[in-house]
Every structure is written in C-alpha cells, then in structure tokens.
Amino acid sequence: MLNSFLRLQKTVPEKFTIRDMIAASYINVITAHDVVAITLRAVVYYLAKDPGVQKKLQKEISDAEAASKLSTPAKYSEITSLSYLIFGEDSRLFNPERWIERELRDVTRMKSNVFTFGAGARNCIGKNLAMMQLTKIIVELYRHFDVKLAGPDKEWSVSGGWLTRQSEMETVLTKRE
Structure with missing residues (x-):
C-alpha cells in the first residue's frame, strides 16, 4: 500500500x-483497530477453549505450507483458499465447520447476518482491510505458536459499551516445532 x-x-x-x-x-x-483487536481476542479465546479446533486450523495451515501454498508471511490471496479460517442457528457455539459443511446459499444467508462491521449505508469502509488483517494475523499466529489459556477453566469477562471489552483471558504462547 x-x-x-x-x-x-x-x-x-x-x-x-x-x-x-x-x-x-x-x-x-x-482503520478498525478496535474491531480487529476485539475479534482477534475472541478468536484466540475460543480456539484456546477448544484445542481440537485449534489443531484443525493449524493442520490446514501446515498442510498449505507443506504444499508450498503459503509464503512467509502469508499473502492474503493465499489465505483466502483456507476454508477453516474462522454463526447460524447454533451461533452461541464455537463451530467453524458451520461455514464449511453448508450449502453456498446457507453460507450466503449467514454472512448477510454478520453485523461486526455494520451493514448497508453504515457498513464500515475499513471492513475489507480489517478482515485481511485478521486473517493474516490468525494464520501467522497459529502457524508459529500453540496458544493456551493460563487458566483454562476460568471464563473470560466481556463487558459492552461503545466497544466490547474482554478480560480474564490471559494466554500462554508456545513456539510450534
């Protein structure tokens, strides 16, 4: 840029x-640094709460890397083909498969109900940049580290206002081999 x-x-x-x-x-x-930070904390929290899902994401990243489909750092154009990068009827559950194991019309309907960046005339002009930042950060973070919660049985605290604040989710990063 x-x-x-x-x-x-x-x-x-x-x-x-x-x-x-x-x-x-x-x-x-x-642009959208608060939304990127809030969303990234949520992704890290839910992936740390479900190590099996974190391993699936890391496997997809490792497989793409082994197939020479990812540069270092990964380009956004390379990341968009990764289907596992992190709603529906079970929106309260962390279930990334809902985006993969659905018909295209269902995924389109679910995407139309995502208001993270607003909608219509009030849609955030930084949405595409924020999504690019998020996916690149997520790929590089989980490509190089395992992420665990310092207190895995402890629930995070989420408070809302103009912006959402998350706390009580201290993490431990371990370099992947």
Missing part, C-alpha cells in the same frame, strides 16, 4: 502531497 502511495505521490505531487500520503497511510493502518 505504501509503495502505491509513494508512486502516486511521485506521479502527481501537486494532487497527492506528502501530507496526503501520511494521512492515507495512517488511516489504512489505524
């Missing part, structure tokens, strides 16, 4: 100043 901004600034410096480039870079880095 920064390279594109630099090329644009060099091509039309009178229309895209250094100040414009800094502002665009800042917006693209900071």
